[in-house]
Amino acid sequence: MENDQVKTIEVLQLAVRMEVEGKKFYQKASKKSSNKLAKELFKQLANEEDIHRKKFEEIYKAFKRGQNWPDVEPPSEKGGKIKSLFAEATKTLGNTFEVAEPEFEAIKIAMDMEVKSYNLYYSRSKESTLPVEKQFYQTLAGEERGHHLALLDSYEYLSDPTGWFTKKEHWSLDGA
Numbered sequence: 001m002e003n004d005q006v007k008t009i010e011v012l013q014l015a016v017r018m019e020v021e022g023k024k025f026y027q028k029a030s031k032k033s034s035n036k037l038a039k040e041l042f043k044q045l046a047n048e049e050d051i052h053r054k055k056f057e058e059i060y061k062a063f064k065r066g067q068n069w070p071d072v073e074p075p076s077e078k079g080g081k082i083k084s085l086f087a088e089a090t091k092t093l094g095n096t097f098e099v100a101e102p103e104f105e106a107i108k109i110a111m112d113m114e115v116k117s118y119n120l121y122y123s124r125s126k127e128s129t130l131p132v133e134k135q136f137y138q139t140l141a142g143e144e145r146g147h148h149l150a151l152l153d154s155y156e157y158l159s160d161p162t163g164w165f166t167k168k169e170h171w172s173l174d175g176a
Contacts (some may be wrong), residue, residue, distance in 0.1 A: 004129070005063065011124050012060045018120070019053035022046075022113055029106040038103045041154055044082055045110065045147060052140065059136075069132050074139035082150045099158045107155045114148035 023046045030042035055072055062070040118141050125137035156167075 007127075008069075008133070009060070009063055011120070012056050012063065015056045015117075015120065016053055016060065018113075018117055019049045019056060022117070023049040023053065025106075025110065025113065029103075029110070033103050033106070035099045035103055035158065037154060037158065038099065038107065041082065041150065042106070042110075045151075048082075048143070048147070052143075055136075069130050069136075071132070072136065074136045082146070104155065104159065107151050107158075111148055111151045111155070114144050114151060118144035118148065 026042045026046035026049060030039050030046065033039040033042060055074065058072055059070055062068075062072075121137045121141035121144060125134050125141055128134040128137060
């Protein structure tokens with residue numbers, strides 16, 4: 001039992017660091033971005049990283065007080081804000097806009113960060129024997145996967161908007 005608690009605290013500390021670093025990265029990327037979609041996406045991701053950090057800190061504080069896993073609701077955004085942000089941006093931007101190479105690089109880095117977070121949370125959900133902890137990490141893994149997919153979708157859209165619309169809208173030349 002002692003080893004489980006030590007491992008839990010280590011994972012919580014790592015998760016807090018990852019979420020703090022993620023927020024800083026997204027804030028910096030948002031400030032540097034000139035593309036509206038990238039700027040807003042990075043802002044929203046920074047906000048969600050901060051929500052995750054606060055949840056982890058709340059759990060960590062409970063452990064430091066000698067308590068077991070507290071009854072903390074996992075974040076339940078399910079990517080709703082990011083999806084609506086993306087839908088609105090694609091309507092507004094259409095397929096004529098410019099994106100600087102640093103924005104593409106920032107999105108690639110962000111995708112890697114989200115994969116690392118997903119892997120940590122997914123593996124912890126498999127290791128945990130406590131149902132509430134398992135559920136918490138499963139939910140967070142799902143959120144991180146959603147972040148990764150939103151970034152991937154943004155990358156594809158920003159790099160080839162016409163191709164993205166064709167793929168997403170299933171346009172074709174049937175009967176032509």
